[in-house]
Amino acid sequence: MPVSVSEAQAADDELVDAFVRLTPQLSRSNPAPTRAELDEIVRSEASRLLVARDDDGTIVGSLTLVLFRIPTAVRAWIEDVVVDEAARGQGVGEALNREALRIAAEAGARTVDLTSRPSREAANRLYQRIGFEQRETNVYRYEL
DSSP: OEEEEEEEOOOOOHHHHHHHHHHHHHSSSSSSOHHHHHHHHHHHHHHHEEEOOTTTOEEEEEEEEEEEEEEEEEEEEEEEEHHHHHHHGTTTHHHHHHHHHHHHOOOOOOOBBOOOOTOOOOHHHHHHHHTOOOOOOOOOOOOO
16 A cells, blocks of 8 residues: 655644544544644644555554653654554555654654554564564553
8 A cells, every 4th residue: 555654734624533533443441632632742842743644645544753852862752553454454554663763763862662562463563573672671650
């Protein structure tokens, strides 16, 4: 599938509608972001909301790249990668990730991190094929 990846520039109706369709495919426990929440992401200096479009211009996937400075480096983190079920296995996820890696390198990051549930077998194969390596680390979460 020919796919183009670009950074979302505005939280318009098309973006809101795409997230209403895509979010349940990413998370069953979280609602789709509101227009105001998408606007906050798009306007943030710390995040880049990437969208993938098919050859008809329909948004078929998204990825959020978070970039931030810490005392030792520029850090990059990939979050909430989702590809529409109808477009999976057609290079959309790879195109989104490769664009995120390009942007991260351009921003001065030396590494890019992400997490992925083991049950997302196809996604995990993709990350490894692209060159991500599984780290020996403990991931902790504190619920507020």
